[in-house]
Amino acid sequence: MRRAIAENQGAGVSPAPILDEAATVAGRTAIRADTVELSLRSPRIAAAARPGQFVDVLLPGPGFGYRVAEGEEAWRDLPRLRRPFLIRRPFSIYRAHASDRGADRDTIDLLVKVVGVGTRALAQLEVGAGVKVLGPLGNGFSLPPAGAPAALVAGGCGWASLAMLARELRRRGHPTYAFIGAATVEALPVATCEAKARPALFRDELPEACVTSDELESLGVTVALAAEAGGRVYGGLVTDLLEKFLRGEHGRGAHVYACGPWGMLRRVADLAERSGAPCQVALEERMGCGIGVCNSCVVEVFLPSGEVGHKKLCADGPVLDAAEVNWDQNRG
């Protein structure tokens, strides 16, 4: 396969400034053993954020502007003096309340799943702690044409990059369906509850899915949950739900949006292509700068010329058209 380098879309692709906002922790809620919902008071980023964008979060530390005040006993501050991590950690903007009536308009919410030292330090932050937030970053999702139905497919914490989109789609009146899957019911990223009245979709097409999410249904999002281990939800892969949906009447003309593990996304892209549904995927890769200078978070794409090239997920993504991704690339 011929290979070429993609345009440097990181430079000047969006004229919007990137904010580096001093934020404080406004709330912290444990939603699972390894995941917290972190609410940050970051008014300017909350106002600017679009669905599918992300932020890069930094904990200020010693040697990075922290000074021991005169008379302050440094030894008492040892926990504060420990440098928790070096470069910023990226998180999808799970909610930005600037567009919500009644909520704290100045905050953004992040789902922080503990996977290493950086995420652990962030997940342990107390209310009132200070962080720096770089954002909003990335391109975000393109919205479907007016009235088109949308299917959102999430694997585990992949839901974090789709939740804000679900709200925006409902605000614009799109019929919105969310398919959320995980290995077990306990690992699902949303609080579950028994469905009171099943919408027609589930009676006719997905009779197995009988558990839902109050928060999402209150938005008017039709929800179907899946867990590979089974339980009170559909026992199997979340992509099975999408497959049935796209075959059925409700899935006609649907636009598909997905975020989750590579294998799941590859299957989603395949199903969407077969049914002719436009599909956008939010991808993940270990990231460095977040703004397109370090070339760490590249993925292989097919360029318009047909050659294979790279896109930087931080600056050219994280959202890509599923049709441009080379799904056969080696993912470590």
Added chain:
Amino acid sequence: MAASVDLSVDFAGLTLRNPLVAASGTCGWGEELERIEGFSNGLLGAIVLKSATLEPRLGNPTPRIVETAGGAGLINSIGLENPGVEKVVRDYLPRLADAPTVVIANAAGTLVDDYAATAERLCSSPVVRAIEVNISCPNVKRGGMLFGTDPDAAASVIAAVRGVTDKPVIAKLTPNVSDIGAIARACVSAGANALSVTNTFPALAIDVRTRRPLIAANYGGLSGPAIKPLALMKVHETYRAVGAAGVPILGGGGIVSGSDMLEFILAGATACFVGTFLLREASGCSRLLEELASALAAQGARGVSDLVGELRLHQ
């Protein structure tokens, strides 16, 4: 007090407004960081663009980066991904025509002739004020660091580049040698006007669960505060080798404060580069310069040049 300190430096014939320089590979093609609130190229003495090679390169597989050393280090293995020198010169450099700072290009290659051709093309642009020669990349199988570990090989690359441009030539050295002074002298004899010390240190991080390296290319280059004492030593060794001859050093490795910058200046650096720091907090560059001005003033210095190499060794 700090206001009376003159931060400008003369570096190989270039006047830099201050000694703070963005390291190659951490400021992209000169435009990307400008989008960040609180950062401007105009804050810096110079920027060094990403390495360009004769032909386009896609670089190494992912993951290419991992944090390590208890939050003090960063290992990367990008593999010199770049769109090739033609595209850089045609499309990227013209956008920097009005850049409010000194623009330094960076050339890499596999063969001596590649280096010369790439450097010549880069230096054909009026935007480029000096050329840094990357003979120290730890993340490519051929060329790169191999040139920087042998005095004769290093000299052959520098002499070839010297032959194609009158602009200042800066040799970027690898720390992965037992006698960096010998490499430095060889580069200067071959026509280098300045030395950049150092590139990253070859490094490995391991996932004990899977028993696999955390970088897809297995090994990478370590940067960040973890390497500062090692880099200081390399700068000092280089200064002892060529400082008396008046060859300026662009020194760095793990700088995160103005005090760190002063340490590099005392060890022998005329200008200091930051790299990993820019990935962390590009908006903090003005703070670094304020801290440096205060630190210089506290030493009673009127300018940076008063303290270059003024380390007082124990007798």
